[in-house]
Amino acid sequence: MDAFFVSVEELFDPSLKGKAVVVGGQRDERGVVSAASYEARKFGVHSAMPLRTAAKLCPQAIFVDGHPERYRECSEKVYRVLSTFSPLVEMASIDEAYLDMTGTERLHGPPLKAAHLLHRRMKAETLLNCSIGIGRSRLVAKVSSAKAKPHGILWVIPGQEIDFLSPLDVRDIPGVGKVTETSLHALGIFKVGDLARYDDAFLDQHFGKWGLALAGKARGEDAGGWFDNGVGAEVDAKSISHEHTYNEDTGDVNRIESTLMRLAEMVGRRLREAGVHARTIQLKLRYTDFTTITRAHTLPAPTQLDTEIFQQARSLFHRNWRAGIPVRLLGVQASSFQPGTDQGDMLEGAQRERWQKALSAADRLREKFGQSSVSLATGLKGAFRERTHENPAGLPGKEKKS
Numbered sequence: 001m002d003a004f005f006v007s008v009e010e011l012f013d014p015s016l017k018g019k020a021v022v023v024g025g026q027r028d029e030r031g032v033v034s035a036a037s038y039e040a041r042k043f044g045v046h047s048a049m050p051l052r053t054a055a056k057l058c059p060q061a062i063f064v065d066g067h068p069e070r071y072r073e074c075s076e077k078v079y080r081v082l083s084t085f086s087p088l089v090e091m092a093s094i095d096e097a098y099l100d101m102t103g104t105e106r107l108h109g110p111p112l113k114a115a116h117l118l119h120r121r122m123k124a125e126t127l128l129n130c131s132i133g134i135g136r137s138r139l140v141a142k143v144s145s146a147k148a149k150p151h152g153i154l155w156v157i158p159g160q161e162i163d164f165l166s167p168l169d170v171r172d173i174p175g176v177g178k179v180t181e182t183s184l185h186a187l188g189i190f191k192v193g194d195l196a197r198y199d200d201a202f203l204d205q206h207f208g209k210w211g212l213a214l215a216g217k218a219r220g221e222d223a224g225g226w227f228d229n230g231v232g233a234e235v236d237a238k239s240i241s242h243e244h245t246y247n248e249d250t251g252d253v254n255r256i257e258s259t260l261m262r263l264a265e266m267v268g269r270r271l272r273e274a275g276v277h278a279r280t281i282q283l284k285l286r287y288t289d290f291t292t293i294t295r296a297h298t299l300p301a302p303t304q305l306d307t308e309i310f311q312q313a314r315s316l317f318h319r320n321w322r323a324g325i326p327v328r329l330l331g332v333q334a335s336s337f338q339p340g341t342d343q344g345d346m347l348e349g350a351q352r353e354r355w356q357k358a359l360s361a362a363d364r365l366r367e368k369f370g371q372s373s374v375s376l377a378t379g380l381k382g383a384f385r386e387r388t389h390e391n392p393a394g395l396p397g398k399e400k401k402s
Helices: 004-012 051-057 068-083 111-126 138-147 161-165 178-186 192-197 200-207 209-218 253-274 306-320 346-369
Strands: 021-023 062-064 089-093 096-099 132-134 153-155 239-250 277-287 292-303 327-338
Touching: 004 021, 004 068, 051 062, 068 089, 068 096, 068 111, 096 138, 111 132, 111 153, 132 138, 138 153, 138 161, 161 192, 178 200, 192 209, 200 209, 239 253, 239 277, 253 306, 253 327, 253 346, 277 306, 292 306, 292 327, 306 327
Parallel strands: 021 062, 132 153
Antiparallel strands: 089 096, 239 327, 277 292, 277 327
8 A cells, every 4th residue: 555554644634635744643752653655755754763853854744643543444445455356365564465366367357457457446445545566476566566656556577577676776675674784785785686696505604594585585586584474374473562652751650550551451452352362471671771671571371361461561660670760661562372371270260251351342342442442540641642553453354363
């Protein structure tokens, strides 16, 4: 989808169209940019950039708070359109998907015709624009869709993958970030085609298995990273986390504990949506000087209850906080997933069951009225706006497990 968060905001406020828009918070806040309109991108604004930096680069930009519920609703509409084209749809994020169109030519026509049909139907049914890449692999389709933006279609003819990829910067390969890019540049590898000058043994020596995956990607193959499974295959998450950066650093214990409760609620909801219980709870703590520590604890029995997650996060905090030192950021993560939970003794099991029912009811209210509609009392003072990100709870196509 093209500038998805911005485009959704334009549906609710048409006056934003054609202007430099930044989604994610206000210009004086500490958060980061979730999305920027193409007009703002011309000034160097991009996602994950600090909001204050974006304000300096593009002072005329309009800054808009994110609305995750709106984006989920529109993403569901996008998913419904995609599902009419193929039964094999993989939502890579809230605004990006892969479709395996194998065997659909009789219904939708050859690749280019099908892409134009999808283009028109997406606009008609969602009022949003998308860009489409067509290739024999997900990697080629992803890269070509990026090159087709905005609102374009690009088909890499079978057999032309290497010719298409070779002149592109190595950063265009999915999964190559700043660190890998710097390492590749140090070896004289600047373009995707430069990778072909080195054999697999050399890349394995310098980058391990990731080096072999890079070699495959340079040839247009779905090698490593997100491409290890078939389109539409269910891949379980390894961890679930949420974090919050304060606008002003705080050493107020009551406020910190309220924030931890709010984070625990968000993590717990996603655990219940995924139908899993977590055995390990981790705390992330960043001080005012950006010093960051992470501490984890493994529970005797797995959980998906907000209260139990909070208890462990609070305990980790008090055991590791340098009392009085202001806190900049807090994060709570759950991992080591299991499909079920040990009930313990009958009394404890009955109490957990009551909590489970109460929190499941709260989840249903949040789904209907928004994330902030229901909160446990401890978390009320720590309420904050849910961060807008690409992989929220309830991603379309990721059905809740029983």
